[in-house]
Amino acid sequence: MSKKIEKIVMMDSDEAASIKTVTGWVDRQGRFWGNDEHQARWCGATHRKCKNKPEEHPIHATNGYCEECHRESRQSKFATFERAVWTGEPLVIFDDDQYFFDVESLADYCLEHSLLPSELQLLICEPNYPPEFDIEQHCEEVIPDGGDYHSLPQAVLDAAEALNKAIKESSAVSWSGSGRVAIVSDDILDDEQKAEIMAERAA
Ligand SMILES: [Zn+2]
Numbered sequence: 085m086s087k088k089i090e091k092i093v094m095m096d097s098d099e100a101a102s103i104k105t106v107t108g109w110v111d112r113q114g115r116f117w118g119n120d121e122h123q124a125r126w127c128g129a130t131h132r133k134c135k136n137k138p139e140e141h142p143i144h145a146t147n148g149y150c151e152e153c154h155r156e157s158r159q160s161k162f163a164t165f166e167r168a169v170w171t172g173e174p175l176v177i178f179d180d181d182q183y184f185f186d187v188e189s190l191a192d193y194c195l196e197h198s199l200l201p202s203e204l205q206l207l208i209c210e211p212n213y214p215p216e217f218d219i220e221q222h223c224e225e226v227i228p229d230g231g232d233y234h235s236l237p238q239a240v241l242d243a244a245e246a247l248n249k250a251i252k253e254s255s256a257v258s259w260s261g262s263g264r265v266a267i268v269s270d271d272i273l274d275d276e277q278k279a280e281i282m283a284e285r286a287a
Pocket residue numbers: 134135136137141150151152153154
């Protein structure tokens with residue numbers, strides 16, 4: 085049986101190491117990326133051009149996104165929403181958290197921003213009610229195997245039923261924007277208010 089003899093390379097020999105010139109991409113911070121030009125550029129840059137419309141849109145941070153593209157895509161989404169004549173429901177401005185619960189606050193907002201109601205992107209809000217309480221799910225872990233709803237004490241079931249009755253009869257707890265655009269007439273403003281908005285814009 086012969087044992088393979090490992091070659092000995094001395095630390096101070098030319099074979100152990102030699103100086104070579106290597107070429108590769110280095111980012112602004114000095115990190116070496118070899119052939120990966122893209123990664124080196126990505127790491128070394130702070131900003132880049134929009135990938136969709138490089139000539140039209142402003143530059144944006146490399147770790148961010150093009151706000152203009154985002155705005156355009158949200159606007160095309162808005163354009164797909166159905167439109168309905170407003171009948172007094174709470175309203176919210178599209179992609180904003182500005183809500184209006186009465187016509188006066190909407191009129192005030194218009195005056196403050198010198199905008200007509202028809203120029204706001206208003207969504208009709210839908211009511212949010214408390215969710216129904218599922219007693220069986222709530223007690224799932226303590227109901228014995230093979231048991232069900234009826235394993236629970238009658239008094240608890242009655243109380244859950246009373247709670248669900250109250251929930252069903254509840255009024256809206258909050259409101260959220262829907263996929264319906266409100267058609268709001270500029271005539272919610274009187275002539276004086278409209279004139280004030282126009283004068284403010286002309287100024
Ligand atoms: Zn863009």
